[in-house]
Amino acid sequence: MNEKAFKRRKLHSIxxxxxxxxxxxxxAYMTDFNLVEGMATIPTALIWMAENLIITTDTLAKLPKIxxxxxxxxxxxxxxxxxxxxxxxxxxxxxxxxxxxxGFFSTLARLIASFARNIPVVAWALILLxxxxxxxxxxxLALFVGTVGFLTRAFIESIDEAGSSAYEALTxxxxxYFQVVGKAIIPQCLPQMISWILFMIETNIRSATLVxxxxxxxxxxxxxxxxxxxxxxxxxxxxxxxxxxxxxxxxASNHIRRVIL
Amino acid sequence: xxxxxxxxxxxxxxxxKAGNRVNSVINWTVLSLTLLTVTAFLFFDYTGLxxxxxxxxxxxNLRTMFLQPSLNHFSWGEALFQVGVTISLAVIATILGAVIxxxxxxxxxxxxxxxWVSKSIKIFVAFIRAxxxxxxxxxxxxxxxxxxxxxxxxxxxHSIAYLVxxxxxxxxxxxxxxxxxxxxxxxxxxxxxxxAVLPSTSTYLLSWTFLRFExxxxxxxxxxxxAGAGGIGFELFMASGFYFDLRExxxxxxxxxxxxxxxxxxxxxxxxxYFSS
Numbered sequence: 001m002n003e004k005a006f007k008r009r010k011l012h013s014i015x016x017x018x019x020x021x022x023x024x025x026x027x028a029y030m031t032d033f034n035l036v037e038g039m040a041t042i043p044t045a046l047i048w049m050a051e052n053l054i055i056t057t058d059t060l061a062k063l064p065k066i067x068x069x070x071x072x073x074x075x076x077x078x079x080x081x082x083x084x085x086x087x088x089x090x091x092x093x094x095x096x097x098x099x100x101x102x103g104f105f106s107t108l109a110r111l112i113a114s115f116a117r118n119i120p121v122v123a124w125a126l127i128l129l130x131x132x133x134x135x136x137x138x139x140x141l142a143l144f145v146g147t148v149g150f151l152t153r154a155f156i157e158s159i160d161e162a163g164s165s166a167y168e169a170l171t172x173x174x175x176x177y178f179q180v181v182g183k184a185i186i187p188q189c190l191p192q193m194i195s196w197i198l199f200m201i202e203t204n205i206r207s208a209t210l211v212x213x214x215x216x217x218x219x220x221x222x223x224x225x226x227x228x229x230x231x232x233x234x235x236x237x238x239x240x241x242x243x244x245x246x247x248x249x250x251x252a253s254n255h256i257r258r259v260i261l
Numbered sequence: 262x263x264x265x266x267x268x269x270x271x272x273x274x275x276x277x278k279a280g281n282r283v284n285s286v287i288n289w290t291v292l293s294l295t296l297l298t299v300t301a302f303l304f305f306d307y308t309g310l311x312x313x314x315x316x317x318x319x320x321x322n323l324r325t326m327f328l329q330p331s332l333n334h335f336s337w338g339e340a341l342f343q344v345g346v347t348i349s350l351a352v353i354a355t356i357l358g359a360v361i362x363x364x365x366x367x368x369x370x371x372x373x374x375x376x377w378v379s380k381s382i383k384i385f386v387a388f389i390r391a392x393x394x395x396x397x398x399x400x401x402x403x404x405x406x407x408x409x410x411x412x413x414x415x416x417x418x419h420s421i422a423y424l425v426x427x428x429x430x431x432x433x434x435x436x437x438x439x440x441x442x443x444x445x446x447x448x449x450x451x452x453x454x455x456x457a458v459l460p461s462t463s464t465y466l467l468s469w470t471f472l473r474f475e476x477x478x479x480x481x482x483x484x485x486x487x488a489g490a491g492g493i494g495f496e497l498f499m500a501s502g503f504y505f506d507l508r509e510x511x512x513x514x515x516x517x518x519x520x521x522x523x524x525x526x527x528x529x530x531x532x533x534x535y536f537s538s
Binding site: 045137220242 | 400507
């Protein structure tokens with residue numbers, strides 16, 4: 001590389017950084033965000049956390065009630081993910097270029113997935129809340145829609161990546177479409193798909209908290225309730241329990257992933 | 262010839278899947294997920310749910326939303342401004358997060374830092390990641406007050422945790438020989454970072470940062486709705502929770518959808534360019 005190219009590259013990186021800094025300043029102006037003030041609140045917030053987020057024996061009396069809510073959230077996210085995975089399997093097979101039946105269904109599947117995925121879970125939760133009311137099904141459906149969108153994209157990618165050789169080989173033997181899909185495509189992509197499903201369960205437990213705050217279900221509702229009652233010990237307990245649940249599920253799915261991938 | 266023990270089924274056919282651990286783990290996982298799902302439906306709280314009426318109503322609502330979107334409580338200019346605020350929240354959290362995560366990731370990559378420092382940063386970051394963003398925002402809101410500051414700090418925490426993991430994995434894949442070559446010339450730690458690690462990972466770092474930006478946009482919408490951070494998410498919350506104005510909800514949803522699709526197309530493009538091996 002000659003000197004000129006080096007100089008040009010340097011100029012490019014400098015321009016890029018100036019651009020980023022410019023965008024950051026515009027954003028800070030739009031949101032009234034003051035960097036110095038913002039950073040200064042971090043220590044204050046941390047000190048406050050250390051002083052107030054302490055679990056006492058009083059709080060432990062609320063444990064059974066909170067655990068019940070946490071259970072609801074965990075079950076909600078597992079159920080939403082599993083059922084969404086079943087639907088996504090069909091959409092994924094219809095949407096992938098390897099196994100597409102025809103162009104119309106393929107585009108339709110991708111369109112549904114894109115629509116479901118790009119409208120945020122919050123919007124789904126608020127829309128569904130209007131007619132489904134305050135119960136587990138609202139949260140379940142909100143998570144379900146977002147998960148279908150995400151998993152369909154992931155499944156389409158896994159099927160595409162697996163390649164078409166097995167598909168061609170089975171078609172050459174005269175196997176029907178369903179035999180090919182059942183005996184070649186699904187067994188080949190299953191480990192990848194399960195890995196995505198496990199990933200989605202972890203993500204959904206976190207999103208379920210958010211959905212819970214909006215729709216009044218599960219652990220999110222419990223958090224919101226104690227938060228508004230200024231009962232910060234209970235808030236600390238809930239946060240800790242969510243962390244424990246997420247980490248346990250993460251460890252379990254890492255273990256499964258190590259075996260199957 | 263030695264006799265080989267073959268597992269056969271009742272009909273005498275050879276069972277080719279016998280003893281395959283991968284298959285049994287997959288079967289167990291699928292089975293237990295199905296069982297958990299069935300139990301979930303038995304334990305759900307169905308208070309006040311009339312499924313038939315709810316589905317009909319949702320269908321009508323969705324039709325009103327998506328076929329007749331309109332603005333009633335604020336103007337086009339304001340809508341654009343609110344979308345801008347949401348994007349700005351995401352931008353600040355992503356940029357600050359990426360800068361801080363870069364340094365933390367340097368100290369948490371096993372080939373660049375002390376083993377114990379690396380381990381403790383990784384555990385700390387895993388803890389931060391396990392707490393949902395909205396809880397961070399609400400916790401910060403107690404100290405900083407509800408608003409953009411708490412939202413940005415909460416999102417920042419989560420972005421840092423996510424990016425440290427991604428960045429440190431990228432750093433750990435840097436060619437060992439390159440680092441050794443530089444070290445053998447007597448160059449210092451910062452020298453190796455600037456001249457070996459940074460050039461060979463910069464495209465990865467930028468792509469990961471952009472992916473996080475995409476996530477942060479939808480998080481910013483959520484924070485507006487759930488934690489009063491302002492922006493289009495807050496307008497969405499007001500439109501559906503206070504005004505019950507489905508047409509406005511439809512308009513806002515379209516606006517969010519548009520931004521999200523633009524970001525997704527851009528990130529797919531980036532992924533194809535930099536992550537395809």
